[in-house]
Amino acid sequence: MTDLDEASRPSNGALAEPTRPVGVGWVAAFASAWFGIWMAQLTPVQLLLPAQIDAVLRPEHWTDSVLAFGVVSGIAALFTVVAYPITGALSDRTGSRFGRRRPWIAAGTVVFALALVALGLQTGIVGIGAAWVAASVGFCMVTAALTATISDRVPVGQRGFVSGWMSAPQSVGIIVGLVVVTMLITGTAAGYAVIAVALIVLVLPFLRLPDPPLAARERARVSARSILASLWISPRRHPDFAWTLTSRVLVSISNALGTSLLLYFLMFGLGDPLAEEHLLVLTLIYMLFVIVASLGFGRLSDRLGRRKAFVFAASVLQAAAALVLALVPDLGAAMIAAGLLGLGYGCFLSVDQALATQVLPDPAARGKDLGIMNIASAVPQALGPLLAALAVVATASFTPVFVLSAACAVAGALAVSRVRSVR
Incomplete structure (x- = not known):
């Protein structure tokens, strides 16, 4: 029997399928962590990073700044592709007495925070790019391990609700971050x-919550070869995992295209002299709908025992929001689109996360498999600005974006409809 076979055997410890519901304290600490993570990740993406790049470059034409932001995001995405599954796989195999996930959550948080501080001190585009790459790696470390705790600790019937507390803080994090850096704090x-x-x-x-350590017989031997070999998940053997992954890639690209250049859209597409203030308004609308949708639809999907219909409908709502922006490019329409996008993406974030935990191939590799699934969210969010920037540069218009x-979004809805093992 190989080390991996031994690690895959049923266990009453870290690898056991959870059956006891998590309590209010666990959910609150989980939500608090995601609030901090999303604020640290999305405040730079939405405002600090593009503004910093524009201030450093001072380009003659605004499209040069858009393209530079897209390139920096695209380079970070390449590192994310590697960091997510590898750090997830390492957390699966970590035999620390503090548990499997906590060491990686702690280390990732520190790396992420230090990189952000360094990013704020950069005055050149190369330094900005390097610091953002380091921040992205730290983000991958902490979120790969934290996401895996849903499969580790939360029973299936509670995962839609708990996943809602992973997605709802995203919107709160954005709005609080934007308020802090535009109204309370001066200086990048x-x-x-x-x-x-x-x-x-x-x-x-x-980090103060218990994290069951691996028993001796559950520990797989860690080697670069075994980790790299485990990163391949056959679509033929695990089609539902593949379709869920494909759907998440497409919907995440849709969301990134619709939101990543929003500041530029207000500034240059609409010629809005109050672009930063109106970005805050749009984000607030988006936030309110994300919170309502992620918590409400997440819990409803648990009660009905259904996931696919919710993910399908959420994807269609995102498509509708994007078409509103394409066909009616004005501030009023943008507010309507923000509400539709928040409603669709909030539902998608919570229910799709619950769906993903139910199509994992191996309970001994939850961190690695969810790390791969997280690539489908993080990489499109990083590549979206680059794709959008190229489209804007090529057409001098935001409509194609x-x-x-x-x-x-429509393609993502069609992909999730192919999942068979989960209703």
């Missing part, structure tokens, strides 16, 4: 430093 370096400190403070409560966003 100070803005990055504040969200870095907030990240550490908000993750700490989760939103049309492509709608097409990807």
Whole structure:
């Protein structure tokens, strides 16, 4: 019997399928950690990073700044592809007395925070790119391990609700981050430093929760060869995993195309002199709908025992939001689109996460498999700005970006309809 076979045997410990519901304290600490993570990740993406790049480059034409932001995001995405599954696989095999996930959550948080502080001190485009890559790697480390705790600790019938507390803080994190760096804190370096400190403070409560360590017989031998070999998951043997992964890639690209250049769309597409203030308004609308949808539809999907219909409908709503932006490019329509997008993406985030935990091939490799699944969210979010920037540069218009966003969302809905093992 191989080490991996031994690690895959049923267990009453870290690898056992959870049956006891998690309590309010666990959910609160989980939500707090995600609040800090999303604020630290999305505040730079939505405002700090593009503004910093534009200030450093001072380009003659605004499309040069858009393209530079897209390139920096695209390079970070390449590192994300590697970091997510590898750190997830390593957390699966970590035999620390502190558990499998906590060491990686702690280390990832520290790397992420330090990289953000360093990012705020950069005055050149190369330094900005390098610091953002380091921040992205830290983000992968902490989120790969934290996402795996859903499969480790949460029973299937509670995963839609708990996943809602992973997605709802995303919107709260964006709005709080934007308020902090636009109204309370002046200066790029100070803005990055504040969200870095907030990240550490908000993750700490989760690190105090128990994390069952691997028993000796559950520990697989760690080697580069075994980790690399485990990264391949056959679509033929595990088609539902493949279709869920494909759907997430497409819907995440759709969301990234629809949101990543929103500041530029307001500034240059609509010629809005109050672009930053209106970005805050749109984000607030988006936030409210994401919170309602992620928590409400997540719990409803648990009660009905259905996932696919919710994910399908959520994808179609995102397509509708993108088409509104493409066909009616004005601020009022953008507000309607923000509500539709929040409703669709909030539902998608919570229910699709629950769906993903139910199509994992191996209970001994939850961190690695969910790390691969997380690539389908993180990489499109990083590549989206590059794809959108190329479309804008080629056409001098934002309309093709939103049309492509709608097409990807519809394709994502069709992909999830092919899942067979989960209703």
